[in-house]
Amino acid sequence: xxxxxxxxxxxxxxxxxxxxxxxxxxxxxxxxxxxxxxxxxxxxxxxxxxxxxxxxxxxxxxxxxxxxxxxxxxxxxxxxxxxxxxxxxxxxxxxxxxxxxxxxxxxxxxxxxxxxxxxxxxxxxxxxxxxxxxxxxxxxxxxxxxxxxxxxxxxxxxxxxxxxxxxxxxxxxxxxxxxxxxxxxxxxxxxxxxxxxxxxxxxxxxxxxxxxxxxxxxxxxxxxxxxxxxxxxxxxxxxxxxxxxxxxxxxxxxxxxxxxxxxxxxxxxxxxxxxxxxxxxxxxxxxxxxxxxxxxxxxxxxxxxxxxxxxxxxxxxxxxxxxxxxxxxxxxxxxxxxxxxxxxxxxxxxxxxxxxxxxxxxxxxxxxxxxxxxxxxxxxxxxxxxxxxxxxxxxxxxxxxxxxxxxxxxxxxxxxxx
Amino acid sequence: xxxxxxxxxxxxxxxxxxxxxxxxxxxxxxxxxxxxxxxxxxxxxxxxxxxxxxxxxxxxxxxxxxxxxxxxxxxxxxxxxxxxxxxxxxxxxxxxxxxxxxxxxxxxxxxxxxxxxxxxxxxxxxxxxxxxxxxxxxxxxxxxxxxxxxxxxxxxxxxxxxxxxxxxxxxxxxxxxxxxxxxxxxxxxxxxxxxxxxxxxxxxxxxxxxxxxxxxxxxxxxxxxxxxxxxxxxxxxxxxxxxxxxxxxxxxxxxxxxxxxxxxxxxxxxxxxxxxxxxxxxxxxxxxxxxxxxxxxxxxxxxxxxxxxxxxxxxxxxxxxxxxxxxxxxxxxxxxxxxxxxxxxxxxxxxxxxxxxxxxxxxxxxxxxxxxxxxxxxxxxxxxxxxxxxxxxxxxxxxxxxxxxxxxxxxxxxxxxxxxxxxxxxxxxxxxxx
Numbered sequence: 001x002x003x004x005x006x007x008x009x010x011x012x013x014x015x016x017x018x019x020x021x022x023x024x025x026x027x028x029x030x031x032x033x034x035x036x037x038x039x040x041x042x043x044x045x046x047x048x049x050x051x052x053x054x055x056x057x058x059x060x061x062x063x064x065x066x067x068x069x070x071x072x073x074x075x076x077x078x079x080x081x082x083x084x085x086x087x088x089x090x091x092x093x094x095x096x097x098x099x100x101x102x103x104x105x106x107x108x109x110x111x112x113x114x115x116x117x118x119x120x121x122x123x124x125x126x127x128x129x130x131x132x133x134x135x136x137x138x139x140x141x142x143x144x145x146x147x148x149x150x151x152x153x154x155x156x157x158x159x160x161x162x163x164x165x166x167x168x169x170x171x172x173x174x175x176x177x178x179x180x181x182x183x184x185x186x187x188x189x190x191x192x193x194x195x196x197x198x199x200x201x202x203x204x205x206x207x208x209x210x211x212x213x214x215x216x217x218x219x220x221x222x223x224x225x226x227x228x229x230x231x232x233x234x235x236x237x238x239x240x241x242x243x244x245x246x247x248x249x250x251x252x253x254x255x256x257x258x259x260x261x262x263x264x265x266x267x268x269x270x271x272x273x274x275x276x277x278x279x280x281x282x283x284x285x286x287x288x289x290x291x292x293x294x295x296x297x298x299x300x301x302x303x304x305x306x307x308x309x310x311x312x313x314x315x316x317x318x319x320x321x322x323x324x325x326x327x328x329x330x331x332x333x334x335x336x337x338x339x340x341x342x343x344x345x346x347x348x349x350x351x352x353x354x355x356x357x358x359x360x361x362x363x364x365x366x367x368x369x370x371x372x373x374x375x376x377x378x379x380x381x382x383x384x385x386x387x388x389x390x391x392x393x394x395x396x397x398x399x400x401x402x403x404x405x406x407x408x409x410x411x412x413x414x415x416x417x418x
Numbered sequence: 419x420x421x422x423x424x425x426x427x428x429x430x431x432x433x434x435x436x437x438x439x440x441x442x443x444x445x446x447x448x449x450x451x452x453x454x455x456x457x458x459x460x461x462x463x464x465x466x467x468x469x470x471x472x473x474x475x476x477x478x479x480x481x482x483x484x485x486x487x488x489x490x491x492x493x494x495x496x497x498x499x500x501x502x503x504x505x506x507x508x509x510x511x512x513x514x515x516x517x518x519x520x521x522x523x524x525x526x527x528x529x530x531x532x533x534x535x536x537x538x539x540x541x542x543x544x545x546x547x548x549x550x551x552x553x554x555x556x557x558x559x560x561x562x563x564x565x566x567x568x569x570x571x572x573x574x575x576x577x578x579x580x581x582x583x584x585x586x587x588x589x590x591x592x593x594x595x596x597x598x599x600x601x602x603x604x605x606x607x608x609x610x611x612x613x614x615x616x617x618x619x620x621x622x623x624x625x626x627x628x629x630x631x632x633x634x635x636x637x638x639x640x641x642x643x644x645x646x647x648x649x650x651x652x653x654x655x656x657x658x659x660x661x662x663x664x665x666x667x668x669x670x671x672x673x674x675x676x677x678x679x680x681x682x683x684x685x686x687x688x689x690x691x692x693x694x695x696x697x698x699x700x701x702x703x704x705x706x707x708x709x710x711x712x713x714x715x716x717x718x719x720x721x722x723x724x725x726x727x728x729x730x731x732x733x734x735x736x737x738x739x740x741x742x743x744x745x746x747x748x749x750x751x752x753x754x755x756x757x758x759x760x761x762x763x764x765x766x767x768x769x770x771x772x773x774x775x776x777x778x779x780x781x782x783x784x785x786x787x788x789x790x791x792x793x794x795x796x797x798x799x800x801x802x803x804x805x806x807x808x809x810x811x812x813x814x815x816x817x818x819x820x821x822x823x824x825x826x827x828x829x830x831x832x833x834x835x836x837x838x839x840x841x842x843x844x845x846x847x848x849x850x851x852x
Contacts, residue, residue: 019747303734310440
């Protein structure tokens, strides 16, 4: 079939053609970028933190006490309160292990710093890598369920304690594999010495864990996997504990924790709802906004595609009605039904193709703009190509019903007037 | 005449129900999505103190060392104790208040409620008059109480309801971090949004429970939350925050005239110069004096996802409108015969144009109504979200009228091109064709 008659006919409907093409172009641009945003959010939400996320509880509490967390006596008092709590929690039935900790992945409460190969201050030093610290004891690794791939865990003799604002640095640390590779790209980091936060105290890396995410949510993308484990109980007026329960016993342990802690020492504050949370809750809470955004984008995409399809159906139906007589004439002159069907399909293919070409440009431009104003990644080209296929197929599906109606126009129409 | 056009429009719309429904639905969806996101944006970027915010300013100084210094670098967001107290005592502004937030264990002497963590704001006397805080009972405290580190506290009406059943609790005692504080004031209904003066607690977070003098909070070494930015070898040791090289305090001033603003800016410059000359400030004078709204804009108080959603919804509206233009064009052109007859019978082009615009206006009003319902549904969905701003997502009169203006304006705009094309047809040609 020659394209010439289609082009000539289209020239008679410039406004309609331009509008449909423009609509397809905008739809393509928005849908590509929205799907890319959905994909980025889903990828982010689904990545594992590196810890064993099942059967894990986080306990947060605060003591009611006049002790001062900055005096030596106050720190020791808080430490004995903390060890009493660890004891209470360990004795609970169905508890596998318990450890004090300052934060856990996705909690969005971070203690971050810089880790360097050279001593002394100089935070802008090139060798300085951003890291998030996890303070805990020898049970921290097992309770979190992270895997040590090289070196060893802390022993109980290596654990010390300090006040929250004590600036002293530990002698030993465990780092993640990603952080070890970043610091020592060539050889094993075990046994190597690093300096934390610009201090002059050398800290020896004694172990490497496979993977562990930092607590930050919504920021810290440049050091997501650079965690450092420190063998120190941090003493302050508040404390956090992680509790690993026997499989399937999460809920019963969860219920027994608050009464047990109050029973051991009533001079404390435990939040009614948030004192004991499972890691599942923490993960859900951390990514709720991302999931919401992905759902919203998905709904908007579907509605957008539906509106565009409806627009194509509407406009093509109108064109079919307008050309009713001409179609009859073509049929009378020997055109088959399939020729009429193909005519409208080809016409739509050309309009949608034209719109899609503009749409590709718009989609890439939109992505560039989103990158500059919303810290988005560059969209891979195959998103645009997939979007192109989607709008072309959508156009063909939408045009099919009115085009078939056109093909059913009987040749006898040609002989009637009006 | 208008009534006749309206009648014609209704008849025409009824003739092709599916097409009409499609156009109305497209406009309603576009309007609904845009108005939902625009309302959220409007609420989030709103003025927390209407009528007052224009004269409230946020001064910044740069006391840091030369590390990472480049000319024009943004000074720290907060002030050190030394600078904050100097600016506070200099009293160069009409009013000024220094503040930071924290959590304190609270016990009530009278009530049987368990001790709990209360959100506190540690501030100075001018906080209440400067921000126009309404009181239900009693008053704030004065400069005398600031100076004497008095154990006095102002509580919110919510906390007053919780502890004292809403009765006048002036003179009652609250225990904050084991120390006795006397209640001197109960706030009225005051919920500025965004929570501009202490944004580290969350820009749209609920308000504090208690307000107490900054001097008393330091006296008792109450926990200070939020950000503490240090430089050099200083750490954020909670008990020596008065002397360390850390910024941790927010400072707001009220300046009533442009002349006073300029004078205050000069004052900040001179103070920085003096400190630089003395060697305390390593950096050359680097000050900012932003209005409240400029400051909120600067700290990007509106979440980026909200802005992204607004752009998405506007793009969506654009597609829906283009869709409507196309459909309306098709519809009007199809009625060329009818319009040709009307022209031949003496109707002017203007009359036809008016008639067709009326038809698109009717679609716009119907779409606007549908869009309004969808927007209300959308806002209800937003309120079910866990975000701290979610509960604020309500439509006000401004946004309600904006919805209608947008809907009718958009559909009239959409009807403009089709109506113009349709009324320009030559009557003779149409009649001959038939």
